[in-house]
Amino acid sequence: MSKVLIIGAGGVGSVVAHKCAMNSQVFTEIMLASRTQSKCDKIAAEIKEMHGVTIQTGQVDADVVAETVSLIEKFRPVLLINVALPYQDLTLMEACLATGTHYMDTANYEPKDVAKFEYSWQWAYQERFKEAGLMALLGCGFDPGVTQVFTAYANKHHFDEMHYLDIIDCNAGDHGKAFATNFNPEINIREITQPGRYWENGQWVEIPAMSIHKPIDYPNIGPKESYVLYHEELESLVKHFPTLKRARFWMTFGQQYITHLNVLENVGMTSIKPIKFQGMDIVPLEFLKAVLPAPDSLGENYSGQTSIGCQIKGISSGEEKTYYVWNNCHHADCYKEVRAQAVSYTTGVPAMIGAMLMLTNPEWMKPGVWNCEQLNPDPFMEQLNVQGLPWQETVNEALPHEY
Numbered sequence: 001m002s003k004v005l006i007i008g009a010g011g012v013g014s015v016v017a018h019k020c021a022m023n024s025q026v027f028t029e030i031m032l033a034s035r036t037q038s039k040c041d042k043i044a045a046e047i048k049e050m051h052g053v054t055i056q057t058g059q060v061d062a063d064v065v066a067e068t069v070s071l072i073e074k075f076r077p078v079l080l081i082n083v084a085l086p087y088q089d090l091t092l093m094e095a096c097l098a099t100g101t102h103y104m105d106t107a108n109y110e111p112k113d114v115a116k117f118e119y120s121w122q123w124a125y126q127e128r129f130k131e132a133g134l135m136a137l138l139g140c141g142f143d144p145g146v147t148q149v150f151t152a153y154a155n156k157h158h159f160d161e162m163h164y165l166d167i168i169d170c171n172a173g174d175h176g177k178a179f180a181t182n183f184n185p186e187i188n189i190r191e192i193t194q195p196g197r198y199w200e201n202g203q204w205v206e207i208p209a210m211s212i213h214k215p216i217d218y219p220n221i222g223p224k225e226s227y228v229l230y231h232e233e234l235e236s237l238v239k240h241f242p243t244l245k246r247a248r249f250w251m252t253f254g255q256q257y258i259t260h261l262n263v264l265e266n267v268g269m270t271s272i273k274p275i276k277f278q279g280m281d282i283v284p285l286e287f288l289k290a291v292l293p294a295p296d297s298l299g300e301n302y303s304g305q306t307s308i309g310c311q312i313k314g315i316s317s318g319e320e321k322t323y324y325v326w327n328n329c330h331h332a333d334c335y336k337e338v339r340a341q342a343v344s345y346t347t348g349v350p351a352m353i354g355a356m357l358m359l360t361n362p363e364w365m366k367p368g369v370w371n372c373e374q375l376n377p378d379p380f381m382e383q384l385n386v387q388g389l390p391w392q393e394t395v396n397e398a399l400p401h402e403y
């Protein structure tokens with residue numbers, strides 16, 4: 001019996017619920033709970049209709065530890081999958097510790113009033129999870145998540161020493177809206193308006209937001225302008241693979257997206273500082289989120305594909321070697337399978353795989369707090385091929401992004 005409790009019923013939560021239901025031999029009982037229960041009910045009805053599986057639904061404010069504890073005590077899951085927002089990571093980890101429940105998420109903690117994310121807050125739970133005999137798996141989406149599994153796989157099978165890592169993330173899709181973000185708008189805009197950062201020669205190099213960019217030639221897509229961003233998996237990858245001399249993260253943005261973002265930034269709409277409006281305190285970015293399309297509404301008629309991968313250069317048997325591993329995913333295929341767009345899909349499928357491995361593979365169930373690159377990548381790579389995210393690789397061939 002593997003009961004799972006999924007928290008968060010947005011774009012990603014919906015995919016996780018669908019994919020867990022499609023693997024009901026592992027996930028024998030599923031509850032989807034979120035702040036707004038009607039969203040969970042809608043997803044549950046879709047799952048019943050599409051896959052013939054009944055899941056339970058619930059209501060919870062995951063900011064309040066006692067509410068999650070009470071829900072867990074009623075449902076008694078083995079594992080809680082947090083696909084709400086990064087703001088809830090710590091309260092949900094506390095609820096797991098209080099009830100003896102394993103934990104996983106797809107994005108690292110970030111305080112609501114400071115646009116800053118780093119692993120220190122969650123790594124600080126290491127001893128408490130270990131002592132309780134519980135596991136917390138952090139950042140198990142695509143990036144973070146699969147990008148770390150890809151890197152661990154490259155390290156295990158292809159290199160004696162990895163030196164240069166570039167994670168390259170392209171969304172060449174078209175949702176037909178003037179401006180929308182593919183995952184939670186508040187979290188997305190906080191991420192990309194921060195200064196960029198990458199790792200070089202043992203230290204972080206900080207750059208103004210979106211100031212380094214160039215076209216990268218993505219497989220089956222072609223060249224797309226890509227920007228250096230700071231992304232959370234860089235922090236754990238350089239810690240766990242200390243031979244890396246440089247590690248960067250690149251993401252594509254279209255001109256229309258950037259123009260909208262610049263205007264919104266220039267007029268103060270991306271600020272997280274509360275302002276007074278008609279006597280009320282409102283946060284401009286939260287207001288902006290309320291008027292933008294929700295990520296889970298973009299799937300229908302979304303065309304094109306995503307391509308996310310890791311290109312690595314290093315040494316194997318004394319020779320220089322290059323390696324590139326990636327997945328391409330079509331928005332329309334995701335919609336057909338689980339009514340989602342590819343950004344939610346490429347996050348939700350790895351979250352389900354991580355949960356499946358924790359519940360079925362002893363190598364993936366260890367007390368303590370873990371990042372994805374610290375675990376055996378092989379069973380994860382196998383499941384990516386089975387569960388809808390097949391990957392491809394090239395060895396010693398021209399790389400999409402030349403050094």
Ligand code: NDP
Binds near residue numbers: 010084187295343
């Ligand atoms: P959405 O905004 O679509 O969904 C978020 C969900 O969380 C909503 O259902 C929301 O409820 C719920 N929620 C928010 N606050 C609370 C709360 N206090 N208690 C209970 N539920 C709450 O976001 P996405 O689905 O796009 O993203 C989900 C997560 O996935 C985010 O953390 C994001 O950073 C992460 N992500 C990770 C990626 C990766 O590759 N690793 C890529 C993309 C996303 P309500 O509807 O009531 O607002």
